[in-house]
Amino acid sequence: MSGMLQAGVIGWPIGHSRSPKLHGHWLKTYGIAGRYDAVAVEPEALSGFIRRLADSGWRGCNVTIPHKEAVFGLVDRVSDTARRIGAINTVIVEDDGRLHGHNTDAYGFIENLRQSLPGFDFAAGPALVLGAGGAGRAVVAALQDAGVPEIRLANRNRGRAEALAAALPDRVTVVDWAGGDLGGINLLVNATSLGMAGQPPLDIALDRLPVTALVTDLVYVPLETPLLAAARRRGNPAVDGLGMLLHQARPGFAAWFGREPEVTDALRAAVLA
Ligand SMILES: NC(=O)c1ccc[n+]([C@@H]2O[C@H](COP(=O)([O-])OP(=O)(O)OC[C@H]3O[C@@H](n4cnc5c(N)ncnc54)[C@H](OP(=O)(O)O)[C@@H]3O)[C@@H](O)[C@H]2O)c1
Structure with missing residues (x-):
């Protein structure tokens, strides 16, 4: 794998999300060459964004309001838990480029x-x-x-x-x-x-x-x-x-950035700051 590993969170609006602080803390703590960005994606742009995810070099993304249900129709595979909860909050690009929708709440x-x-x-x-x-x-x-x-x-x-x-x-x-x-x-x-x-x-x-x-x-x-x-x-x-909030982020981080992250007091402080 060459270059920056990229992931992020998409929603509309997205300004309030604490996820960039959370993943940013882990990237820094573990010295991983990766980026995690918040991207405002309006509903009309959602299907284009998700379809281009793999080609854009993204490893996956978190999904927040109002897209958690709409993403069901845009991924190749959905976990049983996401189906039971009726919402997808984490998308992982598999090695073959297929998109897998999960719910980690x-x-x-x-x-x-x-x-x-x-x-x-x-x-x-x-x-x-x-x-x-x-x-x-x-x-x-x-x-x-x-x-x-x-x-x-x-x-x-x-x-x-x-x-x-x-x-x-x-x-x-x-x-x-x-x-x-x-x-x-x-x-x-x-x-x-x-x-x-x-x-x-x-x-x-x-x-x-x-x-x-x-x-x-x-x-x-x-x-x-x-x-x-x-x-x-x-x-x-x-x-x-x-x-x-902190623990639900762990499976996505592990899949995108290749390291099982820990929830620590330092992480809590970073997210609250
Ligand atoms: N810690 C985390 O990671 C995490 C994750 C997800 C959500 N949350 C928090 O969990 C809460 C609920 O989120 P949600 O996504 O389920 O929201 P939601 O779908 O909008 O549901 C809101 C819930 O609050 C109830 N409610 C609101 N005002 C009320 C009132 N005055 N009296 C009685 N019940 C009232 C609603 O009851 P009615 O159906 O009767 O309106 C409903 O059960 C939010 O505070 C959210 O921030 C935290």
């Missing part, structure tokens, strides 16, 4: 919990997932793969939770937005945008939640959401959402 979600709380037993009890948007769907797929025995799914708009449960029915039951009784819950996940800066906090009473239950939030601005702060105050293990 479920992987990132689980790897973040595994690195933050080694030894946590996903099979020990039910999970309650709040939120049935795109993030909620990735979380449900991840929990199914991790062997969670029962996945309770709550969403303000209940019909959206029912649609998600119909798409990924294995071990999933829809519960009221109030979440029901938290007694016996092993894992509580906020996959809504509540608690994000500028949004109301997630209003949920943790009184009945076992203190051994792991509480995690996908929101990472702020890092310490009101939910995580309340969980920590009563002694629950709590894991923030930044790690999911």
Whole structure:
């Protein structure tokens, strides 16, 4: 392989993406001659961009809003996980030039919990997932793969939770937005945008939640959401959402740049800067 290895992230608009900082930190840390750029690709230009990806010398790309569904029709192969999640966030150019679409959000979600709380037993009890948007769907797929025995799914708009449960029915039951009784819950996940800066906090009473239950939030601005702060105050293990963003980037980086990258405190600091 000669020259610069090139990858990037495409979206419309793209200005807010933290991915260039993330991959840039890894490229520098590992001394790899590579580039990772953010490229604004408008919807009309998407198919041309993806079709020319290999010829442009790109090794692949991350895909963000609004292209995560449209890319299905533009790649040669789609992973089972991407199909289950209904979105592609990572495209890899294979050695033969064919394009492979993946979704690494479920992987990132689980790897973040595994690195933050080694030894946590996903099979020990039910999970309650709040939120049935795109993030909620990735979380449900991840929990199914991790062997969670029962996945309770709550969403303000209940019909959206029912649609998600119909798409990924294995071990999933829809519960009221109030979440029901938290007694016996092993894992509580906020996959809504509540608690994000500028949004109301997630209003949920943790009184009945076992203190051994792991509480995690996908929101990472702020890092310490009101939910995580309340969980920590009563002694629950709590894991923030930044790690999911960092871990979901690992498979793409490894495929494009040929090195398995690590999620470290230095990476967290670089992405937050
Ligand atoms: N850490 C990471 O790597 C990562 C990855 C993906 C997403 N996220 C975060 O996860 C969150 C959800 O993302 P998404 O892509 O799933 O968004 P989305 O598809 O727009 O879904 C938004 C979710 O939030 C709920 N919601 C919004 N406002 C609400 C309110 N006032 N009361 C109750 N529920 C409310 C929605 O419920 P309704 O259906 O009832 O509207 C829905 O469940 C965002 O904060 C996003 O930044 C983080």
